Amino acid sequence: MGGRLERGRRYARAGQVLSLSLATSVVVAQVQGSRESPYRARIGIRAFTPAEWKRIEEALAGQALYAAKLLAGEMPTDVEAVLGELGLRLFPDTMRELSMDCTCPDWEVPCKHLAAACYLLAESFDEDPFKIFAWRGRSRDELLDRLRALRGSAAPVHRREDDVPALADCLDSFWVGEPVAPAPIQDGAGPADAVLDQLDPLPITVGDRPLVDLLRPAYRAMTAEEAP
Template identity: 55%
Template sequence: MSSWFPPSKPLPVKDGLKARSKRGAIAQKWWSERFIEVLQTIVVGGRLQRGRTYARNGQVIEMELGAGTVTASVQGSRVRPYRVRIGLTPFDDADWGQVAGALVDNAWYTAKLLAGEMPDDIEDVFTAVGLSLFPAGSSDLSMDCTCPDPDGPCKHIAAVFYLLAESFDDDPFTILAWRGRNRDELLGTLSDLRSGGASVAGDDSTDGAASLADCLGSFFSYQAAVPHRTATSTPPDAVLHQAPAVDVSVRGTRLADLLRPAYHAIARTGETP
């Protein structure tokens, strides 16, 4: 039997973390929408709506993401804020080695990631090596909250989920960092693999290669079909991804994250009506 708690009004929070969305869907990108779909399968009833309200009203005081764990402090109706933890098993080095090898085999993936974009079919890369980028359901997650609600994921956990989805909108590398590889680590690995592959190919090209005289007839012809690719769209805040890290934060929020909305706003002012 479900426990019942009388309606209570959460204590107001000054400068809490607020969801940008005021109505409708919170997630904007496809990878964030996938995460919200998981939330909707594990949080039911009024908790989902109340969690969304908590996220939009700024009841989440702070939130921190690391490899395999998200921790947050959420203000409810009691004086002491509740502590929320959402765990997801990170991939180990061997797993990430397989993922990096699969990514580097296709330069299109690397180009997208370097541009700050999540390739639409990146899930297929993880699936091909036997991994799942996104949690499939509650069995893939561990969730804890210090609130007295004993009946599964509560509204405080739901609020953190919604803010996580928005953080994925801002930076698609956040979901990868939760799985155990941050932006610099992943792109560094891809760069090393590409450099190593290029050197091997260079060595092979001098061993038993045909002479120039023997291949003049086909030298300037295509050696393979040229794949059709759409142009890569660079996000407005790409410069923040390339700039050196600055160890400055305001009320627990990194300086880059505070500047990100301004770059998006500037980009919108230049759009053609």
């Protein structure tokens, strides 16, 4: 495949991939070849099932550092280790995990048009690693919303009123809580409220809502006021 891959790389560098669109399970590229009309190259992969995504999200949400990095917009470098423990892989290992076709007359797979699309697809993953999640069936927003929900659902601890001690009986310890070790806070730009996701869930609710959900708008508002 060396010759075709090299020609595909030249196609990619020459700007002959006119468009590249990614959706669940499939990437479609329009690649200009020697003919007037561009060829359509498609690269498919199996999306994870809802049950598999549930396991993945619970595993990521269950580890504070992984959840914090993802919620701050950063892809953990060893995220494959988490999926590996579940018997899954985010990135394909072999060509057998991909389905490819192109409208060009070349019967070899991958042809140079598919190779060009693969080069640009790999570059797009470098620029935005969350696209690999989208290819597997979860958009960035869907994944982060689900992680926030899972991290928040672990926080509430509901008590009956008769289980709460009287204030007069706990004045000496009222303001003392259990120490919480914060996860490392990453430098760089990220959502204003990402720091809230870098701590283990707080076992405090106001009404039926976790305290973190009530604090989130305030963090965003304070950042907006400081912005130039």
